[in-house]
Amino acid sequence: MRLFQNSGISPSYRTRLAGLVAGIRGFDQQKEVFLNDRYGAAHILLPVYAGNPEAFFTNGDDESLQRAWALEHGLGEHASLADILLAQIEHHKTDIFYNLDPFRYDASFVRRLPAHVKRKIAWRAAPGKIDFSGYDLVVCNFPSMRKIWEEQGARTAHFFPAHDPELDTVAANRDRDIDVLFFGGYSRHHQRRRQILEAVAGLSSRRRVVFHLDLSRYTPLAETPLGWFGPLRMVRRPSAIRAVSAPPVFGRAMYEQLGRAKIVVNASIDMAGPDRGNMRCFEAMGAGTLLVSDSGIYPAPMRDGETIAVYEHPHDAAEKIESQLDAGSWDEIGRAGHRAIREEFSKQRQFERFLELA
Template identity: 65%
Template sequence: MRVFQNSGIYPGYKPRLAALVGKASGFQQQKEVFLNDRYTAVHILLPVFTGSPEIFFTNGNDESLQRAWARENGLSEHASLVDVLLAQVEHHKTEVFYNNDPVHFDGAFARRLPGHVRLKIAWRAAPGKIDLSGYDLVVSNFPSIRAGYESIGIRTAEFFPAHDPELDAYAGNPTRDIDVLFFGGFSRHHQRRQKILNMVATLGKRYQIVFHLDNSRFTKLAETPLGWFGPLSAVRRPRLIRRIARPPVFGRQMYEQLGRAKIVFNAAVDMAGTDRGNMRCFEAMGAGALLLSDAGNYPPGMVDGRTLRAYDDAEGAVALIEKSLGDEAWRQIAADGHSMVRTEYSKEKQMEKFLSLV
C-alpha cells in the first residue's frame, strides 16, 4: 500500500528550519533535516521515520523543500505549490493520501488528486469553515469537533497523536531547573489563556517560570506605541507576562526545554470547547514532566490525579502548582504519565490504527 503523508510548517518555525537546513539544497537532504528536528513528530507516521519505500512524506507549504523537488524532477520554476504537490502524488503513484494540512490543501485540492488515489484522509482537530468535502474521511481525537463535521455530512473517525520515542532521552534528565514551563500562541483568540497565564506569572518571584510565547501580529503591533490606544490594547500582553516571556521554541529546542521542566502548563484555546488532548499533552508527558492542564474530556489514560493534574480556573492552577512543587508530588504523576503515554500511544499503535482505518 502506497501512502503519501502531507504535513505543513508553521510560520514561526520557518526561521529555525532555514537555519538548520543551511546550504542543503536537495529535497531529501532538507527533508532529513526536518525529520531529525522532530517538529510535529507526534503526528508523523512511523514508516516515515523508518524510511519505508512505500510511504512518501513532505511539507506541502514549505517553499524551499518543494522547490527542491520541483527542480530535481523537471517542473517549471513557475509551478504553484499545489501543482508541485499534485506532481509528487502522481510520481509516487499514491493509493492513500493522508493530509495533516487541509487548511492549505482543502477539499478542492483533494478533488484534483489523480484516480490512483483510492482513499483521501484529512486530520482536522479544529472547528472552522474550511472545505473538507473532497476527503473520504476526517480524523482527530476530539469527539465534539468530529460531531460537528458529521452534522454536515462528513465522515469522521477517531485517531490520536502518538508518543515520539525520541522524547524518552529527554524524560531521563535528572536536572529539572524550570519549575513551570509554557509555550504556545498569544493572540485575541486566547483571552482565557491570557487570564490564567497572568495568574501563574505571579509565582515568578518564588519559582522559575518560563513562558515561550508566539505572539500574533496584532499582539506585536499592540506592544508598539501605536497599540497603546484603541482596540489593540485588548491584545497587548500584561506586564507580568511580558516580564518573563521568551521567544517561541520549536523542534528539538522545544524538547530540550520540556526535559528541563518539572511542570508543563497547558491551556486550551477559547474555541476548543470541553475536548482536551492537544499535541502538547503528548509532548509534555512524553518528556517526563507533570502535565498541568485545564479540566475537560481527555483521551483514555489521561486521568486527573494519576497521569496529569487538571485545574478548573486560574486560582486552581496556581494552587496545584504550589502543592505539586511543595510536596514533590509532581514526580510520581509525571513518571506515571510518561509510562502511560509511551505504551498506550506508541508509534506502533498509531500506525496499527491508521491501517485499520484504511
C-alpha cells in the same frame, strides 16, 4: 500500500527551519533535516520515520523543500505548490493520501488527484469551515470537533497523536531547573489563556517560570502606548507575563526545554470545546514533565492526580502548581504520565489504527 503523508509548517517555525537547511539544496536532504528536528512528530506516521520506501512525506507549504523536488524532476520554476504536490503524488503512485493540511489542500485539490489514489484521509482538530467533499474520511481525537465536520457532511473517525520515542531520553532526566514552563500561542483567541498565564506568572517571585510565547503579529504594536486603546488591548501582555516571556521554541529546541521543566502548564484556546488532549499534552507527558492542564474531557490515560493534574480556574492553576512543587509530587506523577503515554499512544498503535481506517 503506498502511503503519501502531507503536512505543513507554521509561519513561526519557518525561521528556525530556514537556518537548519541553509546551504542544503536537495529535497531528500532537506526533508531529513526537518524530520530529524521532530517538529510535529506526534502526527507523523511510523513508516515515515522508519524510512519505509513505500512511504512518502512532504510539507506541501514549504517552498524551499517543494521547489527542490520540482527542480530535481524537471518541473518549471513557475509551477505552483499545488501542482508540485500533485506531481509528487503521481510520481509516487500513491494509494493512500493522508493530509494534515486540508485548509490549504481542500476539496478543490482532492478533485485533481489521479485515479490510483484509492483513499483520501484528512486530519483536522481546529475550528474553521473547510470543504471536505472528496475526502473519504476526516479524523481527529476530539469528538466535539468531529461532530462539527459531520454536520458539514463529512464522514469522520477517531484518530490520535502519538508519543515520540525520541522523548524517552528527555524523560529520563530528572534534574530540572525550570519549575514551570509554558509554550504556545498568544493572540486575541487566547483571552482565557491570558488569565491563566497571568496567574501562573505570579509565582515567578519564588519559582523559576518561563513562557515561550508565539506572539500575535500585533503584540509589539499593542505594547506601545497605542495598545491601551481599542482591540489592541486583546493582544497586549500584562507586565507579569512579559517579565517571564521568552521567544518561541520548536522542534528539538522545544524538547530541550521540556527536559529542563518540572511542570508544563497547558491552557486551551477560547474556541476549544470540552475535549482535551491536544498535542501539547502528548509532548509534555512524553517528556516526563507534570502536565497541569485545564478541566475537560481527556483520553483515558490522562487521569487527574495520577498521570496529570487538572485545574478549574486561573488561580486554581497557580495553587495546583505550587502544591505539586512543594510536595515534590511533580516527579512521581510526571513519571507516571510518561509511562502512560508511551504505552497507550505508541507510534505502533497509532499506525495500526491508521491501517484500520485506511
